[in-house]
Amino acid sequence: MTSNKYFQLGLFAALLLSSGFFYREFYRPEEIGVVQATGRVVQIEMRILENQWKWEPETIKVAAGDTVRLSVFNEDNYDHGFAIDVLGINRRIFPKRKTIVEFTASNKGKFNFYCSVPCGEGHYDQVGFLIVD
Amino acid sequence: MIEEKSKKITFHIEGMHCASCAVLINKILDKQKGIKASNANFGSEMLAVDFNPEIISIEKIKEIVANLGYNLISKEKSEEEIKKKREERIRGLKKRVIISFILASPIIAYYMSVHMLNLKHVHALIIGNYFLDLNWIYMLMTMPIQFWVGSIFYRSAWAAFRVGSTSMDTLVVLGTSTAFFYSLFGFLFSTTYGNLQTLWIGLDHPFWESSAALMSFLILGRYLEAVSRSKVSEAISSLLKLAPTKAIVLKDGQEIEINIGELKVGDIFLVKPGGQVPTDGLVIDGVSSIDEKIVTGESMPVGKKPGEEVIGSTINTYGLLKCKAKKVGEETLLFQIVRMVGEAQATKAPLQRVADYVSEKFVPGVIVLALISFNFWYFVYGIPLTPALLFMVATLIISCPCALGLATPIATMVGTAKGAYFGILIKGGKALEQAYKINTIAFDKTGTLTKGEPAVTDIIQNDNVKFKIDKNYILKLAAIAERGSEHPLAQAIVRKAKEEKMEIPEPKDFKAISGMGVRANYEGKEILVGNKMFLKSEGVEIAGIEDEFKTLQKEAKTVVFVVYEKKILGVLALADTLKEHAFSAIKALKERNKEIVMITGDNEHTAEAISKQLGIDKFYANILPQDKEKLIESLQKQGRVVAMVGDGINDAPALAKSDLGIAVGSGTDVAIETGEIILIKDDLRDVVTAIDLSRRTIHKIWQNFFWAFIYNIVAIPIAAGLHLVFTQSFGEPAGWVLNFAGMLNNIPEIGSLLGSIFVNFSQSALRPEIAGFAMAFSSISVVLNSLLLKHYKEPTII
Numbered sequence: 001m002t003s004n005k006y007f008q009l010g011l012f013a014a015l016l017l018s019s020g021f022f023y024r025e026f027y028r029p030e031e032i033g034v035v036q037a038t039g040r041v042v043q044i045e046m047r048i049l050e051n052q053w054k055w056e057p058e059t060i061k062v063a064a065g066d067t068v069r070l071s072v073f074n075e076d077n078y079d080h081g082f083a084i085d086v087l088g089i090n091r092r093i094f095p096k097r098k099t100i101v102e103f104t105a106s107n108k109g110k111f112n113f114y115c116s117v118p119c120g121e122g123h124y125d126q127v128g129f130l131i132v133d
Numbered sequence: 134m135i136e137e138k139s140k141k142i143t144f145h146i147e148g149m150h151c152a153s154c155a156v157l158i159n160k161i162l163d164k165q166k167g168i169k170a171s172n173a174n175f176g177s178e179m180l181a182v183d184f185n186p187e188i189i190s191i192e193k194i195k196e197i198v199a200n201l202g203y204n205l206i207s208k209e210k211s212e213e214e215i216k217k218k219r220e221e222r223i224r225g226l227k228k229r230v231i232i233s234f235i236l237a238s239p240i241i242a243y244y245m246s247v248h249m250l251n252l253k254h255v256h257a258l259i260i261g262n263y264f265l266d267l268n269w270i271y272m273l274m275t276m277p278i279q280f281w282v283g284s285i286f287y288r289s290a291w292a293a294f295r296v297g298s299t300s301m302d303t304l305v306v307l308g309t310s311t312a313f314f315y316s317l318f319g320f321l322f323s324t325t326y327g328n329l330q331t332l333w334i335g336l337d338h339p340f341w342e343s344s345a346a347l348m349s350f351l352i353l354g355r356y357l358e359a360v361s362r363s364k365v366s367e368a369i370s371s372l373l374k375l376a377p378t379k380a381i382v383l384k385d386g387q388e389i390e391i392n393i394g395e396l397k398v399g400d401i402f403l404v405k406p407g408g409q410v411p412t413d414g415l416v417i418d419g420v421s422s423i424d425e426k427i428v429t430g431e432s433m434p435v436g437k438k439p440g441e442e443v444i445g446s447t448i449n450t451y452g453l454l455k456c457k458a459k460k461v462g463e464e465t466l467l468f469q470i471v472r473m474v475g476e477a478q479a480t481k482a483p484l485q486r487v488a489d490y491v492s493e494k495f496v497p498g499v500i501v502l503a504l505i506s507f508n509f510w511y512f513v514y515g516i517p518l519t520p521a522l523l524f525m526v527a528t529l530i531i532s533c534p535c536a537l538g539l540a541t542p543i544a545t546m547v548g549t550a551k552g553a554y555f556g557i558l559i560k561g562g563k564a565l566e567q568a569y570k571i572n573t574i575a576f577d578k579t580g581t582l583t584k585g586e587p588a589v590t591d592i593i594q595n596d597n598v599k600f601k602i603d604k605n606y607i608l609k610l611a612a613i614a615e616r617g618s619e620h621p622l623a624q625a626i627v628r629k630a631k632e633e634k635m636e637i638p639e640p641k642d643f644k645a646i647s648g649m650g651v652r653a654n655y656e657g658k659e660i661l662v663g664n665k666m667f668l669k670s671e672g673v674e675i676a677g678i679e680d681e682f683k684t685l686q687k688e689a690k691t692v693v694f695v696v697y698e699k700k701i702l703g704v705l706a707l708a709d710t711l712k713e714h715a716f717s718a719i720k721a722l723k724e725r726n727k728e729i730v731m732i733t734g735d736n737e738h739t740a741e742a743i744s745k746q747l748g749i750d751k752f753y754a755n756i757l758p759q760d761k762e763k764l765i766e767s768l769q770k771q772g773r774v775v776a777m778v779g780d781g782i783n784d785a786p787a788l789a790k791s792d793l794g795i796a797v798g799s800g801t802d803v804a805i806e807t808g809e810i811i812l813i814k815d816d817l818r819d820v821v822t823a824i825d826l827s828r829r830t831i832h833k834i835w836q837n838f839f840w841a842f843i844y845n846i847v848a849i850p851i852a853a854g855l856h857l858v859f860t861q862s863f864g865e866p867a868g869w870v871l872n873f874a875g876m877l878n879n880i881p882e883i884g885s886l887l888g889s890i891f892v893n894f895s896q897s898a899l900r901p902e903i904a905g906f907a908m909a910f911s912s913i914s915v916v917l918n919s920l921l922l923k924h925y926k927e928p929t930i931i
Contacts, residue, residue: 004297005497013504020512033515078253081338085854085898086510088520090319090338094257094264106517112896116338117254118247124890 034106038065048093050075053115053122061131062105070101081116084130090116105132138187139169143475144180145215146173147204150285152489153293153300158198160296165189165197172480177789180205181479202288223363226356233282233352236274237345244342245909268320271341278348279313286351299496301488301537305351307496308533312343315526340530343908350912351538358542358562361549380411383455396461404443404454406619412445413465414456420647421452422620427781427801428466428758429734432579432709433587433691434621436648446782451619452647470758470782474807477762477789486566487834488541495842499532499849506853524898527852534845535908536915540837541566543919548830551925556798556814557823564809566834568793568827570774574722574820575765575787577779578733578743578752581797582719582817583709585780587622589629590690591706597677598702607703609635611695614653614660617643622691623651625707626662650693661696668694668701678704689738709739711746714930718817719747721930725821728773732756732764734783758783765790778820780804795820822927833922840914844907851898860895870895 024033040063047056062068074080074093082101083090086109093099115126149155155173158180162171167188172181182194195205206214247254258265280287286309289302316339379390383401393411396402401417404410410423422434425447434450437443443456445465462468503525511521545562552559559565579585592604612630615623616637630637640653640660649670650663661671665682668675673696675682682704685692690706719729731752733740740754753764765787768775777784777791780800788794788807796808799815812819850856860870874888894903 005299006294006297009497009500012501016504016508017512020508024512024515028513028515034517079256083338083897085524086514086516086520088517088523092256092338095255095259104517107515112893114893114897117256118252120253124893127893127896 031108035064035108037067037104037106038063040066042066042068044068044070046070046072048072048074048076048080048126053119053126055113055126055128058128059131060128061133064105064108064132066105066132068101068103068105070103071098072101073098076119078119079117080119080126082113083116084111084113086111089113092117105130108132138185139183140186141181141183141476142191143472143479144182144205144207146178146180146198147206147215147218148202149173149175149178151175151289151292151300151302152486153289153296153298153302154203156296156298157201157292158203161197161201162194165194168194174479177478179475179479181476201292219359219363223356223359226352226359229282229285229352230349230356233278233345233349236278237349240271240274240342240345241349244346244905247905268339268341271339271345272317272320275313275316275341275345279309279344282352283309283344283348285355286348299493301492304492304496304499304533305347305537307499307529308531309344309347311526311529312340312347315523315530316340316344340904342905343530343535346535346908346912347533347538350535354538354542357546361546361561381405394462396458398458398461400458402456402458404449404456406449406451406453408449410443410445410447410449410456412458413460413467414443414445414458416441416443416454416456418455419453421454422450424448424450424621426579426585428470428783431735432583432585432739438648450621467782470785471803473759473762473786474789474803477786478807480790486541486563487831487838488537491838491842495532499529502849502853503528503532506855510854524852524854527898527904528849531845531848531852531904531907534841534911536837536841536911539912539915539919540841541834543916544830544833544837544922547919547922548826548833548925551922552810552823552826555819555822555826555927556812556816557819557826558798558811558813559823560809560811564793565827565830567774568776568810568824569831571727571776571793571824573728573730573768573773574776574778575730575732575768575791576719576749577761577777577781577784577787578731578735578740579709580780580800581712581778581784582715582731582747583711583743585709587625587691587707588710589625589705590708590710591685592703593678593681593685593706594703595678595701598700602702604703605633605635607695608633608705609637610655610660610697610702611662611693611705612637613640613655614643614651614662614695616640617653618645618651620645622693622707623662626693626705658698662693663696664693668696671696671699673699673701675701677701687738689736689740689742708742711743712815712817714816714818716747717930718820719749721818721821721928722824723748725824727824730768732761732787734758734761758786762786762790776820776824778817779808795823818930821930825928826925829922829925833919836918837915840918841911844911848904848907852904854898856895857898866892866896 042062044060049056072082072093074095074097077095079095080093081091082093086107087103089101089103091099091101109132111130113128113130115123152175155175158173159171162168162182167185168182170183184194198205246252256267258267286302286305289300290306293300293303320339378393380393380396381388381390381403382396383403388403396412402411402414416437416439418439420438422436423443424434425431425444428444428447437454445467506528507521507525510516510524511518541562545565548565549559549562576582592608594602594604594607608630612627612635615626616639627637640655642654644652646652646667649667650661653660661667678701682692685706690708693705693707695702695705722729729749731740731744731749733754734756735754737754740752744752756764761783765775765777775791776793776795777787778795778797779788780797782801782803785803785807788796788804793810794808795810795812796804797815798811798813805811810823860867870892874892877888877891878884880887
């Protein structure tokens with residue numbers, strides 16, 4: 001019988017995931033990992049300044065476990081996007097209106113957020129930081 | 134114990150779309166009771182089964198295969214049907230291409246221009262209070278592409294899955310499905326529309342263009358391939374001459390023309406001079422010689438007299454023959470050869486195509502990387518499940534390059550078009566993809582290396598004759614005597630005389646003595662032209678020219694004596710001569726390190742003489758048609774990749790069995806039908822060009838795969854977010870990133886911009902706009918790279 005690739009891949013996946021599981025259970029430092037939601041809701045108002053490709057504020061600070069209600073107002077007449085890779089967030093921000101992005105600050109650390117929708121000359125500079133304590 | 138019964142049958146398989154399909158059919162059939170061997174072949178779309186009819190019926194086999202989603206069509210009666218089905222398939226593909234592009238082109242154009250030019254995006258139509266997210270439209274446009282157009286790929290991937298392999302279609306299905314469902318869920322569940330965000334966090338950046346563009350390009354590739362294949366078959370059918378469909382039978386003393394199908398065993402049929410023998414039979418009256426080279430490969434016509442056998446479809450030369458039909462229809466030698474061709478095609482060893490080779494290695498690699506990325510983010514880095522899954526999904530999406538489906542078809546399309554320009558018809562891209570692997574080339578002799586008709590090669594005068602004469606005079610006398618004869622040797626002599634611009638007056642009292650020679654009277658003197666037997670019966674002594682006679686015979690030449698007034702003036706030697714460019718073609722192939730082998734049905738003498746002239750080291754003589762095929766097989770078993778070049782009916786099974794069948798365009802229908810490459814100009818140098826073109830095309834294909842994959846390969850670890858390990862420390866950019874950005878800053882004008890772009894890029898995983906850029910660029914690179922092949926020039930061979 002010829003070797004079945006899917007079987008081999010499945011075997012590999014099982015080995016990999018179980019070793020990952022063991023690492024998390026027994027070896028991973030305490031401070032790393034998901035912080036349970038505390039139920040505290042933090043309301044943050046944010047604006048994208050017209051034709052400046054700039055978040056206002058550029059840095060937001062929350063406590064770990066906070067539920068963040070980020071209300072982003074796009075002053076431009078074209079689209080932007082709000083993305084934080086590590087939290088799995090990638091939202092389109094429509095022009096001239098408010099978009100609510102809600103998420104839980106599940107991990108401690110400093111994460112960058114950026115505009116995920118091509119929006120012209122300042123696009124690649126349109127970044128900011130989320131600091132979770 | 135009862136002896137097991139066995140029956141062999143070949144079918145045409147309809148509905149195969151990938152190499153895995155053939156593997157699947159074989160796998161399932163081999164498991165059935167009563168089936169000894171099953172051999173499905175994707176290239177020829179044929180299935181050969183060896184089965185016991187007492188245990189399993191043909192209907193049952195058909196049913197099993199039908200359950201897998203394929204149709205079996207009996208081979209014999211179905212030429213028309215197969216052609217119709219193929220046309221239907223092409224029409225179906227065309228429909229898919231058109232609809233796919235109508236739906237996809239706005240999406241492709243929009244996303245490509247936005248991503249490549251960094252334009253300002255508008256995702257929604259907003260007029261006053263009216264708000265429409267354009268993604269609703271994109272979603273509706275993409276759905277039929279993904280599931281209707283893409284159903285072909287889903288089926289192939291499923292077939293590949295069932296046999297445990299990963300083909301190109303697996304990669305396509307994996308990449309586009311993840312892209313599509315990622316977009317669908319992300320879009321529908323995003324917070325903009327209701328409270329579904331509890332199921333799926335705020336992610337609504339759809340990748341419709343990935344699925345739409347990929348599927349459209351893939352289906353275009355499939356279509357181009359099918360069309361280039363059918364175009365060649367059209368060209369071939371125009372090349373084919375009509376096979377004899379009529380026979381003249383003798384009934385109650387009357388000559389009646391009937392259809393070949395009505396001919397029965399025992400019928401008496403007539404073969405007129407120059408006519409084709411309708412079927413296998415026995416000569417009962419008349420004498421002639423028959424040109425059997427298309428079936429047996431023998432270069433000289435074979436004399437026939439009552440009691441001897443004739444073979445269907447061979448060509449009669451000068452005499453009228455009355456024959457009795459011995460075998461008709463499926464029993465004839467010709468039909469058996471055709472059946473052998475079918476079997477050989479079906480059992481041909483498959484060579485893997487580049488696309489499948491690449492995918493087979495690539496797919497498991499991608500899956501492994503995706504798993505590692507998930508493992509790292511979820512267990513090691515400790516982020517929540519959904520974002521960790523998203524890293525994995527992004528890896529899978531970016532893994533399937535947009536240009537994947539175009540890499541092979543575009544290159545082979547340019548390659549086959551270029552081939553056609555040089556007079557080389559290539560049936561489908563597959564032949565082009567494999568020709569470069571050839572390391573051994575087997576040539577048929579008669580009709581391929583040689584012209585297949587006798588020509589005067591030597592004129593030698595008898596030194597014993599008292600009066601000196603000119604060599605040309607010998608030829609002239611012979612031509613005068615032979616003028617009235619229809620015998621091919623006679624015609625060759627007359628032709629030679631005409632080439633020398635001689636006048637050939639008409640002789641008196643011409644008489645042909647069958648199997649011996651001719652006698653004629655010119656200016657009152659007697660001329661005899663004939664063989665040794667003729668001389669004996671006329672009482673002429675062979676004196677003074679015996680040595681020359683023996684030497685010529687050793688060279689496998691046919692010798693005729695020219696006798697004037699009972700004295701031998703000299704001899705003419707006739708032989709099959711080489712084609713114009715045979716020598717230089719063989720030389721060029723040897724220079725390219727190809728081993729040359731000659732296979733012929735002709736005798737050892739002739740074979741040796743020809744192979745010596747051409748510098749061929751290895752030859753096999755006296756080979757019967759079925760043995761030619763076996764010879765090819767034994768060469769293949771030695772690990773060689775063998776091309777067969779031939780023209781005759783007897784070459785057809787070998788052409789089918791070989792890894793690459795090259796048919797000479799002047800050849801027989803069967804050979805042309807069987808060959809994968811057809812040399813229209815009948816110039817053997819084109820064998821070299823075909824192999825060279827194939828090598829160049831395969832290089833292009835590999836380059837295309839490089840261009841198709843490179844952007845994506847670079848993007849994969851970024852999509853998996855694995856670079857962040859190096860570019861970040863505790864959420865801040867790593868030291869070396871800032872240092873490098875500082876260096877970039879020193880570049881005048883654009884320095885600070887480059888620096889900040891580098892920093893920003895290094896701090897995020899694969900940004901969707903970069904993914905879009907990769908997709909667009911890979912397609913453009915592939916198309917442009919393929920078009921470079923248009924500048925291909927054929928090798929110069931002297």
